[in-house]
Amino acid sequence: MRAITEHLRRWVSEPVHCHAVVRRAALSILALSLAAAFGSPAGAQSGAKFEKEWAKLVTAAKKEGRLVLSTGAIPEYQHIFDAFKAKFGISIVTDGGSGSSRSTRILAERRAGRFTVDVGLMSVAANTRRMEPAGTLVDLPSLLIHPDVVDTSKWYLNRHWYVDGKGTKTIFVYSARANNSWRFWYNTNKLSKKDIASLKTPWDFLEPQWIGKMADQSWSDPGRLGGMLEMYFAPDAGPKWIKKYFTEMDVLFTGDTRLEESWIIRGRRPLKWDEGDIGNVLRKFKSKFPIEVVELPRQRGKLEARGSECCINILKKAPHPNAAKLFVNWFLTKEIQTMTHMSKPPRRYTSLRTDGVPPGNTQKIHRRVPGTIYYFRDFDKDYRAKEKAARAFIIKNYRGPKKVAQIHTGKVVKIKRAGRRVTIDYKGKKVLAKLSSRRTKVTIDGKKAKRKDVKVGMTCTFIYPGPGKTAKQVNCK
Numbered sequence: 001m002r003a004i005t006e007h008l009r010r011w012v013s014e015p016v017h018c019h020a021v022v023r024r025a026a027l028s029i030l031a032l033s034l035a036a037a038f039g040s041p042a043g044a045q046s047g048a049k050f051e052k053e054w055a056k057l058v059t060a061a062k063k064e065g066r067l068v069l070s071t072g073a074i075p076e077y078q079h080i081f082d083a084f085k086a087k088f089g090i091s092i093v094t095d096g097g098s099g100s101s102r103s104t105r106i107l108a109e110r111r112a113g114r115f116t117v118d119v120g121l122m123s124v125a126a127n128t129r130r131m132e133p134a135g136t137l138v139d140l141p142s143l144l145i146h147p148d149v150v151d152t153s154k155w156y157l158n159r160h161w162y163v164d165g166k167g168t169k170t171i172f173v174y175s176a177r178a179n180n181s182w183r184f185w186y187n188t189n190k191l192s193k194k195d196i197a198s199l200k201t202p203w204d205f206l207e208p209q210w211i212g213k214m215a216d217q218s219w220s221d222p223g224r225l226g227g228m229l230e231m232y233f234a235p236d237a238g239p240k241w242i243k244k245y246f247t248e249m250d251v252l253f254t255g256d257t258r259l260e261e262s263w264i265i266r267g268r269r270p271l272k273w274d275e276g277d278i279g280n281v282l283r284k285f286k287s288k289f290p291i292e293v294v295e296l297p298r299q300r301g302k303l304e305a306r307g308s309e310c311c312i313n314i315l316k317k318a319p320h321p322n323a324a325k326l327f328v329n330w331f332l333t334k335e336i337q338t339m340t341h342m343s344k345p346p347r348r349y350t351s352l353r354t355d356g357v358p359p360g361n362t363q364k365i366h367r368r369v370p371g372t373i374y375y376f377r378d379f380d381k382d383y384r385a386k387e388k389a390a391r392a393f394i395i396k397n398y399r400g401p402k403k404v405a406q407i408h409t410g411k412v413v414k415i416k417r418a419g420r421r422v423t424i425d426y427k428g429k430k431v432l433a434k435l436s437s438r439r440t441k442v443t444i445d446g447k448k449a450k451r452k453d454v455k456v457g458m459t460c461t462f463i464y465p466g467p468g469k470t471a472k473q474v475n476c477k
Contacts, residue, residue: 050147057145058088060322066091067323070102071121072308076343080336087330090323099126099308106315107134115317118324121308124163124378127171131313137170138314146329154334154355156368161352163305163378173311173378174332175340175349176303178368179230181295183275185282189290190270196294202237205273206244208443208475211463212407215269217276218255219246219398225391226306227274232390233377236299239393245273246397248473250407250463257281265289280346295365303374309340309349409461412454412476419451422474424460433462433471441473449476 061067067090071077074094081092095102095117103126106117122131131137140162144150152158161173184205186196198204205214219228231237231245245251252269254260260278263269267290275282275293282291305311312331318324330336337351341360348366351357359367368374377383408431410424423432435442435451442449444458454460454476464471 047147050145053145057322057326061320061326062089064090064320064323066093067119067320067327068093068117069119069121069327070095070106070117072097072099072102073121073343076309076347077121077340079342080331080339083336083339084327084330088326090326092327099123100130102126103130106131107136110134110136110317115315115319117315118318118320119327120311120313120315122311122313123307124171124173124305124311127311127313128163131315132164132168132170136315137168138316138318139169140172140314140328141169143314143325144329144332145325146333148334149329149332154353156352156354157373161376161379163311171311171313172328172332173305173352174337175310175351176305176376176378177348177366178350178374179298179302179304179366180369180372181297181365183279183293183295183365185264185272185275185279185291185293187264187267187270187290188292190267199294200296202231202234202241202273202296205271206241206249207446208461208473209446210249210271211461211473211475212250213269213271214249214273215252215254215260215263216273217257217260218253219394220255225394227276228394229387229390230302231274232394233386234298234300234302239390242394243397265291301369301372301374303368303376303378305378307349309343406466407461407463408467409459412456412458412460415454415456419454422451422454422460422462424462431462431467433464433467433474434469435474436470440471442476443473444476446475446477 067084069081069092071094074081074096081094085091095105099122102120103122106120107130109116120127120131120137127137141160148154152160155161160169162169163171163173182202184199195209198207217227219225228242231242232239252263257277260272260276261281264272264278264282265285272278279293282293285291286293312328314321314324314328334353334355334357337353338357338360340349340351341347341357341362343361345361346363347361348363350359350362350367380386408424408426410426410431412422413425413430414423415421419435421432422435423430434440435454437451440451442451442454444453451474454474458476460474460476462471463473463475
């Protein structure tokens with residue numbers, strides 16, 4: 001076939017003096033040859049056949065009159081639900097709430113013989129941990145009939161993305177959040193641009209000069225470990241990074257986001273690694289306070305499907321099966337995926353279509369960079385097993401950080417016994433620390449040193465239980 005096609009291409013392009021009809025015929029043969037060689041996407045239909053089936057589907061869906069849709073993304077997608085009703089005259093009834101509460105209710109109803117929901121816009125977690133194991137979802141490929149949807153060449157990496165744990169094709173992932181960089185915030189009154197210029201990788205935040213400078217959210221809730229899980233699996237961080245961050249950096253943790261915001265704005269803790277839950281608030285008030293955000297490139301980009309704005313499915317025994325089929329096909333077209341990008345900002349998810357869907361209100365930091373191949377965590381077959389171990393590691397290290405009683409900084413005024421005893425002037429008071437050759441980590445200008453290298457006149461920071469005690473760290477410059 002390749003030889004035939006190439007021969008026809010050469011023949012058509014040669015400057016022979018043939019009749020135009022003959023040339024058009026040759027072009028027609030070429031088109032048919034290419035179609036035979038490459039085929040049509042699975043499930044795709046000819047234009048006339050599709051239009052006939054689509055019209056039949058619309059008629060059947062209109063007779064059903066409504067669609068019951070379970071989603072937590074009602075504010076974000078209300079304009080889409082309104083557009084569906086305007087186009088087809090079919091009302092959409094939604095429920096709202098978290099994925100966990102919605103899946104619990106749906107499964108309880110189904111056990112009681114009540115089948116009330118047609119379509120779900122649910123998170124990966126709700127689908128793979130609750131809905132799929134219960135056998136409530138329909139295989140989608142045979143129900144996708146719209147040529148604009150079926151054509152896999154219009155989707156990321158030329159495929160459809162089904163995240164089902166059992167290898168079925170019931171959970172269609174249509175959008176994902178791209179993470180191309182790390183973000184951190186700092187107080188511009190407390191830290192200089194020169195200070196910030198030294199922060200180029202996650203490991204730079206763990207240098208001695210940043211001890212006691214950072215604040216963060218609480219990591220005691222097993223259900224809110226997403227940000228730290230990213231660090232665990234990131235090639236430029238990992239478990240060792242997490243352990244040091246928790247146990248050696250004297251980070252101030254809180255479960256109150258307002259405190260986090262206050263600490264960085266007022267400068268009590270002038271550095272915030274990973275913006276977490278307070279990023280949107282800080283951006284809102286950035287022009288009013290001495291704060292700035294910085295982005296650092298990640299070693300490896302990542303895609304993740306989270307929340308109700310990632311996935312779509314159809315439930316078995318749907319009360320309005322034709323409306324469900326119509327909505328899913330319509331929703332996945334380029335036209336409607338473009339509408340998803342017009343949701344209320346800031347929008348963090350971008351469609352997995354690659355045929356020119358404009359970015360709309362999606363945050364720049366969460367848009368895919370053309371030509372970049374990402375690690376798609378949700379499609380790592382081993383991730384769930386790895387995630388369980390990662391969660392246990394994070395909680396263990398967060399719950400048991402070694403508490404640093406005090407941090408004192410001042411000029412060295414006295415040294416005894418070759419560095420075994422060092423005294424600094426701390427706010428007019430003389431405070432002494434013991435330095436152990438094995439238990440005390442000593443650095444000078446950020447480089448590892450020995451206790452005998454500490455000299456009078458240096459400025460040193462003691463990290464220790466208190467005056468007269470053995471220091472865990474002594475950082476001098």
